[in-house]
Amino acid sequence: MTPVAAVRDAGLAALVAFGLFAPLVGLRTDVVEGGLALRGRWDDVAWLVLLAFVGRLALLLLAGRRLPRLTLPAPLARAGQYAAPFFLGLALLLPWLPFIERYELDLGILVLTYVMLGWGLNIVVGLAGLLDLGYVAFYAVGAYSYALLSLTYGLSFWVCLPLAGILAAFAGVLLGFPVLRLRGDYLAIVTLAFGEIIRVVLTNWTELTGGPNGLSGIPRPGLFGLSFTSEEGGFADFFGLDYDPVHRVIFLYYLILGLALLTNWVTLRLRRQPLGRAWEALREDEIACRALGINVTVTKLTAFAIGAMFAGFAGSFFATRQAFVSPESFTFIESAIILAIVVLGGMGSQLGVAVAALLLIGGTELFRDLAEWRMLIFGAAMVVIMVVRPRGLVGTRTPSIALGEKRAIGGTYVSEGH
Amino acid sequence: MILDVEELTMRFGGLTAVHAVSFQAWGGEITALIGPNGAGKTTVFNCITGFYRPSGGKLTLFGRNGEVALQKLAGHRIARAGVARTFQNIRLFPGMTVLENLLVAQHNRLMAATGWGIGAVLGLSRYPAAEAEALERAKHWLNATQLLDRADDPAGALPYGAQRRLEIARAMCTEPVLLCLDEPAAGLNPRESDELSALLLQIRAQGTSILLIEHDMGVVMKISDHVVVLDHGRKIADGTPAEVRADAKVISAYLGEGDEDEAA
Amino acid sequence: MAYALQQLINGVSLGMIYGLIAVGYTMVYGIIGMINFAHGDVFMVGAFVSLITALLLGLGGGAAGPGALLLVLLAGMSVTALYGWTVERVAYRPLRGSFRLAPLISAIGMSILLQNYVQVAQGARVKPTGTLVPGGVTLMETDGFAVQFSYVQMLIIVVTLAVLAGFTVLVTRTPMGRAMRACEQDRKMAALLGINTDRIISLTFVIGAALAAVAGCMYLLRYGVIDFYIGFLAGVKAFTAAVLGGIGSLPGAVLGGLLIGLIETFWSAYFSAQYKDVAAFSILILTLVLMPSGLLGRQEVEKV
Structure with a gap:
């Protein structure tokens, strides 16, 4: 493209930017005594227009008309095989690294929770190809199951954990049954509706769930009966340590790491088994599956149920960590974030999901001081990553079995489900 | 006998795609289902393999575990009963x-x-x-x-x-006990067609019966034991390749379509 | 009886708003087969632009004349159309023809982006405008219950019908509309016949956004208060309307919108207002499960 044409195109972009930003950025509505007032912010508009012009010009001159698809350079791609052991080692040693304080550990717990949720949803979306936008509902079922069971019956965390998983899996089957015949976007929207129904019910069924105020005072888990408190007989006392609240955080960190690794282990194992292969076959071609005698209904339901079960585990963990649950934690945006992690990671890739969770959750945490900008940047990042890498970070599929050497399968062959 | 199709009828709304078609496929044989485009061959296939539920008629498979009424079974159960299929537009x-x-x-x-x-x-x-x-x-x-x-x-x-x-x-x-192939030779070159014929004969020799939809008359006439001809959703002929080739109704059905070569 | 009549009026005027948004969903789905997840937020942008224009014209709090209202509507439509165009250009066009989930994720990202952009630019507080079109007529009065048909509701119904009539003429009677319908049937073929499909798709987004802006403006007039989050629920309900009517069908979208508006209003009036969203969502699920092609949609036969 000639520089003149590029400048003209960039000028057009600036004009569009002016049209977009002049009303919404240039004129801010302020709530004042007796109504609303407008306040001009034309310098901001000028900056944005300039940014649009320069950005577009740079893009045109450097990259040509089309945005480049980002491909990983070969050495980096080869380094990929060391990435999994590296991240695993890092995750295991994290609490003992010198610069790790309480804040970093909390962030680690948060990231790992999303890694686990991403891995759980990956079973449904990445392997079975069932687009689920209501995954947070199962997370909520797990969280409330634990909260209610422990508050009402005084059951311990370790008893509630499997129960919460089973209840969430049950919810998964409950949702799965009616939507079996639906495909793609329709399935996405129905699961979204299901998630919202659960949230509305949690908000309004005040007698059971505490309504919008939620449930508080949820018991904390202990380690083999040792509680993480300063009392006698607690963890610190038993091991003769000085009581330190960080003990509990480290314990929670390893708990979620363990749960996440369990999710990963089960998934990797199932992928090499007939069930996992049937999930992937279902993603590739449902009709062919039927012709081969695979019970499509049961296969889909197992994917929903197992995916939901891990969300239920993660939900119990969430409840016990926060000691508090309320419907606010289970909005649609959570489902969208988890789905974004799966898709950005590269569908079906365990490593990709983990890296995507680290990037998205850890990355936006960097902007925590810009509270309201955080989600704005998050949304923009989703768009940009999709545009430059529509197949996600790991765009290839590893075969589950091979006669010779396992070679990665290029993304163009792999279907995205239905 | 491996498959008994009795009075199979399939209606889509007001359109009757298959009209009271009856034929048998015999064990250890290759049965070909031929006919001009739109004759209802694939519809018959989809009924046998459970992708459509027939509007009427009976489909009986004489499988490893005795008689099975295919028209009552869900798609994946038909496959388990011993019927396998391929698709006209490959589905891998x-x-x-x-x-x-x-x-x-x-x-x-x-x-x-x-x-x-x-x-x-x-x-x-x-x-x-x-x-x-x-x-x-x-x-x-x-x-x-x-x-x-x-x-x-x-x-x-x-x-x-x-x-x-x-x-x-x-x-x-x-x-499977019965392998249903929907136009397996479509798009193959002559050499590949020959290899396909050899493969199908090998499959038959191993004891699997074959039901075949095919337009390539070279393949059909060479390997089939038995040919069923459909036209406009009805059976118009049924017999050995030689008998069918000589049948006046078959010739006119194909000539009516203007496809002289295929009938030859 | 009087109570039911009142609910009917309320439901129809609410349903018109849903219908206008639903048309945008159905058009985009028809032409490129994706759920434009950001459409609800485009509607929200439309409401905000209308609000800002109204304030610019000095309409805050007082009654507005027809000329001023028309200006508000036109400003809302043109700026929002520009937003619709930009969203398609930036977030969807680069992904055309790629992996099918990518545009959906991109759309969800766009939805989050628009919501938070408006929150940052305009603040998180709700914006009350007061009544811009006060008054109405009392249709009947029985047992102390007066059935009110407000001017706002009349305006909503009249404007919506006028806009939809214009839109129908555009789609059915003009060469541009024919090109749009051709793209909807078979985009590749349309491109081979010399239709600039990129332009038609852009146009679809522009028109859809303009209709959403009308809905946003009407929403503003009806409720007199908006915030940056109104797009999500309205979007999901309008999508429900589009599905209920049969996705891809324009009259279906309007019909679906009316039904959702009526169901929601009657549900709140006779059962429970808290669970009105559950009613809408349940209808969505039931429709998709029992009648996936909707009321007026085309039946899809599974090809083997």
Whole structure:
């Protein structure tokens, strides 16, 4: 493209930017005594227009008309095989690294929770190809199951954990049954509706769930009966340590790491088994599956149920960590974030999901001081990553079995489900 | 007898695509279903393999476990009863390797060996032996279809002819008593067609009966034991290739379509 | 009876708003087969632009004349159309023809982006405008219950019908509309016949956004208060309307919108207002499960 044409195109972009930003950025509505007032912010508009012009010009001159698809350079791609052991080692040693304080550990717990949720949803979306936008509902079922069971019956965390998983899996089957015949976007929207129904019910069924105020005072888990408190007989006392609240955080960190690794282990194992292969076959071609005698209904339901079960585990963990649950934690945006992690990671890739969770959750945490900008940047990042890498970070599929050497399968062959 | 089709009728709204068609397929034979475009061949296939529920009539399979009324079974149960099929527009699992395609075909047997997933996760059960057996079966059919060297390639990357062969291999891995092939020679060059004929004869020799829809009369006349001709949803002829070739109704049905060569 | 009549009026005027948004969903789905997840937020942008224009014209709090209202509507439509165009250009066009989930994720990202952009630019507080079109007529009065048909509701119904009539003429009677319908049937073929499909798709987004802006403006007039989050719920309900009517069908979208508006209003009036969203969502699920092609949609036969 000639520089003149590029400048003209960039000028057009600036004009569009002016049209977009002049009303919404240039004129801010302020709530004042007796109504609303407008306040001009034309310098901001000028900056944005300039940014649009320069950005577009740079893009045109450097990259040509089309945005480049980002491909990983070969050495980096080869380094990929060391990435999994590296991240695993890092995750295991994290609490003992010198610069790790309480804040970093909390962030680690948060990231790992999303890694686990991403891995759980990956079973449904990445392997079975069932687009689920209501995954947070199962997370909520797990969280409330634990909260209610422990508050009402005084059951311990370790008893509630499997129960919460089973209840969430049950919810998964409950949702799965009616939507079996639906495909793609329709399935996405129905699961979204299901998630919202659960949230509305949690908000309004005040007698059971505490309504919008939620449930508080949820018991904390202990380690083999040792509680993480300063009392006698607690963890610190038993091991003769000085009581330190960080003990509990480290314990929670390893708990979620363990749960996440369990999710990963089960998934990797199932992928090499007939069930996992049937999930992937279902993603590739449902009709062919039927012709081969695979019970499509049961296969889909197992994917929903197992995916939901891990969300239920993660939900119990969430409840016990926060000691508090309320419907606010289970909005649609959570489902969208988890789905974004799966898709950005590269569908079906365990490593990709983990890296995507680290990037998205850890990355936006960097902007925590810009509270309201955080989600704005998050949304923009989703768009940009999709545009430059529509197949996600790991765009290839590893075969589950091979006669010779396992070679990665290029993304163009792999279907995205239905 | 392997399959008995009695008065099979299929209506879509007001349109009757298949009208009271009856024929038999005999065990150990290749039965060809031919007819001009739109004659209802694929519809008959879809009824037999459970993709459509017939509006009327009976479909009886004489399988390994006795008589089965196919018209009452769900799609995946028909496959389990011993009917395998391929599709006119190939339906492989393109993102999975050739070998994986063949293992998916053995899903039910493998699944039973894993104790329905639970044992497999724990690493218990008879699974390793079952998997080794499944691999052997896959290798056998890879050999038969000359795909052994492509076993670890994604199915979607195979050339067209190889994809056709893979689909047949995959169907055979379900160990069917009746193999239904929907235009297996479509798009193949003459050499590939000959290889296909040889493969089908080999499958027959191993004891699997074949029901075949085909437009390539060269293939049909060479390998079929028995030919059923459909036109406008009705059966117009039924007999050996030689009988059908001489049948006046068949000739006029094809000539009416203006396709002299195919009838010849 | 009087109570039911009142609910009917309320439901129809609410349903018109849903219908206008639903048309945008159905058009985009028809032409490129994706759920434009950001459409609800485009509607929200439309409401905000209308609000800002109204304030610019000095309409805050007082009654507005027809000329001023028309200006508000036109400003809302043109700026929002520009937003619709930009969203398609930036977030969807680069992904055309790629992996099918990518545009959906991109759309969800766009939805989050628009929501938070408006929150940052305009603040998180709700914006009350007061009544811009006060008054109405009392249709009947029985047992102390007066059935009110407000001017706002009349305005909503009249404007919506006028806009939809214009839109129908555009789609059915003009060469541009024919090109749009051709793209909807078969985009590749349309491109081979010399239709600039990129332009038609852009146009679809522009028109859809303009209709959403009308809905946003009407929403503002009806409720007199908006915030940056109104797009999500309205979007999901309008999508429900589009599905209920049969996705891809324009009259279906309007019909679906009316039904959702009526169901929601009657549900709140006779059962429970808290669970009105559950009613809408349940209808969505039931429709998709029992009648996936909707009321007026085309039946899809599974090809083997």
